[in-house]
Amino acid sequence: GNSVTQMEGPVTLSEEAFLTINCTYTATGYPSLFWYVQYPGEGLQLLLKATKADDKGSNKGFEATYRKETTSFHLEKGSVQVSDSAVYFCALSESDTDKLIFGTGTRLQVFP
Amino acid sequence: GAGVSQSPSNKVTEKGKDVELRCDPISGHTALYWYRQSLGQGLEFLIYFQGNSAPDKSGLPSDRFSAERTGGSVSTLTIQRTQQEDSAVYLCASSWDRGSYEQYFGPGTRLTVT
Numbered sequence: 001g002n003s004v005t006q007m008e009g010p011v012t013l014s015e016e017a018f019l020t021i022n023c024t025y026t027a028t029g030y031p032s033l034f035w036y037v038q039y040p041g042e043g044l045q046l047l048l049k050a051t052k053a054d055d056k057g058s059n060k061g062f063e064a065t066y067r068k069e070t071t072s073f074h075l076e077k078g079s080v081q082v083s084d085s086a087v088y089f090c091a092l093s094e095s096d097t098d099k100l101i102f103g104t105g106t107r108l109q110v111f112p
Numbered sequence: 113g114a115g116v117s118q119s120p121s122n123k124v125t126e127k128g129k130d131v132e133l134r135c136d137p138i139s140g141h142t143a144l145y146w147y148r149q150s151l152g153q154g155l156e157f158l159i160y161f162q163g164n165s166a167p168d169k170s171g172l173p174s175d176r177f178s179a180e181r182t183g184g185s186v187s188t189l190t191i192q193r194t195q196q197e198d199s200a201v202y203l204c205a206s207s208w209d210r211g212s213y214e215q216y217f218g219p220g221t222r223l224t225v226t
Contacts, residue, residue, distance in 0.1 A: 036217075044203065044217040088156060097168045098210045099145060102155035 002027040004088045007105035010042045013110050019077040023090035033057075033066050033073040033091040034100070039086045044047065047075075047088070063106075080110045114138065116218035133189045136172075136200055137206030144187050145215060146171075146179060148166050150200035161187060161188075171217045179210060186224045194225045 006023040013019060025033065035047040035057070053068035056094030062077045073090060090103040117136045125131050133165040137144050144160040157171040161181045172178070176194075181187040191198055201222050 043219045045213055046216075049214070063149075097160045098143065098207065098215075099157045099160050099168060099171075100155075100205075100215065101157065102146070102147075104154045 001033045004103040009107040011108045016079045019080045021075040022074045033098045037086045037087045082110045118218040122222045130192045133205030135187045141206035143207045147203040147204045148200045196225050199225045
């Protein structure tokens, strides 16, 4: 079946450091790919998405590119802020129902 | 406008009791999803509604779990004879239609079975 694998956390960075959170997927067909974020005490929010190969999703300085050849969707940000501290989930959407298959989540902690 | 709402926000129940969890999706959203977030299992899909029908119930963990949706709006997830392993945060999400891809999540119901 379809699955998502993402790097385990926590990821601990200083403010203004470069962030990469790795995500790879296994899927039949051509799923859409997502990054969701869960800030402390808040619900899940869509951060960015990409619906086909080579698409780049971007939002709030975060970027991820849908790489079909490596089945990856790594999340990057050039300069993190303390306010980016949260849990980040990579997910894919199955094409028949749009249900989301999530990775295990990666906690990011950014210190001043 | 109003987002997805869920009630109750917290529920503590004794093992063996039945519980009902409610989800109010964003008005006009035809697709509705239930997920469960637990320490051991991460975020996992439970059931998907399109309108009032549930074409995908594949994530329901046992026959103690059931869900319905009425009027193409409110949905209720029922867990019968609760067990300690049912303790989790139950999340509801809705989207405009299938194919629109973006799902909007509610704040969740934290269920604790003692």
